[in-house]
Amino acid sequence: MSTYLVGDIQGCFDDLCFLLEQADFNPQYDELWLSGDLVARGPKSLETLRFVKGLGSNATTVLGNHDLHLLAVANGIAKVKSKDKIQPILDAPDREELLEWLRHQPLLAAHPRHPFVMAHAGISPQWDLATAHQQAKEVEACLRSDDFLWLLQNMYGNGPAHWDPQLTGIEQYRYTINAFTRMRFCYPDGRLDMDCKLSPAQAESEALKPWFDLPRLQPLGKKVIFGHWAALMGHEDQHVIGLDTGCVWGNSMTLLRWEDGARFEKACPVYAA
Template identity: 50%
Template sequence: MATYFIGDIQGCYDELQAILSKVDFTPSRDELWIVGDMVARGEKSLETLRFIRSLDNAAKPVLGNHDLHLLALHHKIKRVNPSDKLGTLLSAPDCQQLIDWLREQPLIRENHKHKVLMSHAGIPPQWDKETALTQAQAVHQALSAPDYASQLITNMYGNQVDAWDETLDDQARLIYTINALTRMRYLHSDGRLDFDCKLAPQSNDNPELTPWFSIPHELTDQYTLVFGHWAALMGQVDSPKYQALDTGCCWGQHLTLWHLESNEKITQNKLKKS
């Protein structure tokens, strides 16, 4: 059995198939841990979701911000942006089944054997493992509720809840959790989330902002933290206890697959349109 972690696919279905072929990925034998943002930007979000769903237990996805946004589009809470290229998926006959499957996916997955925690954007440095898993589970339960669209998806947009506080009410806790686990890049000096800067650390000249993974994190004493979301990093982080896997395939760069057992990274360049 091989355990693979893959960066943001974002509808790059052909590249996904190409990279899995390189490692002879076999669902009956191997596992594919998917760091979120399975859809949007690329040309084939529908094919991507259908394929990942077909892998059944061999696929271990978490939700990213684009996956959550798809739920909002499905319920017409937000308008479709043509650049997301989600029209085909939203009009597909099996769209509802794919949406229902997507709602069942968590925001954090733990690989107990290898001591790995995976989320889309990262885990806030001020959170211990219990807090992270408890908060992720709360969002998971909210997504599973019949009224999830009106109670959660409608209210998840906005930058107002940018700091963690034990006194936050239940709704604010859910929103902060979504913001942190699916949108986080930089933190302000007081620990607040920054929602604006997407630059790579070497290009950022604002001393007020620090990459979340550059702040000491007690989880890294025992765990490797796997994340995506931040394409500008191109996989470059300052510690082996972090694995950054978004390498901008949908922006013309490449898809990255991390083979956990060998600590090898395999890449697949963006394919040219025929």
């Protein structure tokens, strides 16, 4: 049994299938871990959702910002954007089943045997791993409860930018969602920057640092697998592995086999306008 990790799919289902075939992925025995943003911008978001859901316990996916936005759109909280190409999901006969499944996916997942955790954007430099798990569980519980519409209605916004253990209610939840699904850069004091989407070399301000380059008061003790940041074109150091290599933007999709570090890549056409 092998464990495969992949970056943002964003509806690029055919590219995912190509890589899984190239890697000789066996859906009965192998595990597939997906870093979130299953949907949007690519041509086959519906097929992607159906496939990942159909893998059952052999697939683990975390929620990305586009996945949460889909839930908001489907519930009339946000408007459909034609560039997201999610209308087939909204029109599908199994729409409610797929959305209900998506709503129950985690923000943070830890592998039971291997020393890694996965979150779509990463883990706030202001958190230790115990805090990250606790904050994820609280938002996940709300998202899976009867209060999920309230959460979807109020999750949008860039603040608070700084973590405070005294945060409560929607401010606590919004910080958690932003850290797990939207974070790229931080300021030296740990404040989140929600605006810059460039690579570190292109950042407008020298004060901005990638979240994974900020020192932590307590090491996480596990490698963090993340996606979300296409401009990085992948990143790996002793603490993190970034797997979003910009498939939907015409770059490539990357699949990593954990056991031996083997990487499988596919050049992709430009899907996103």
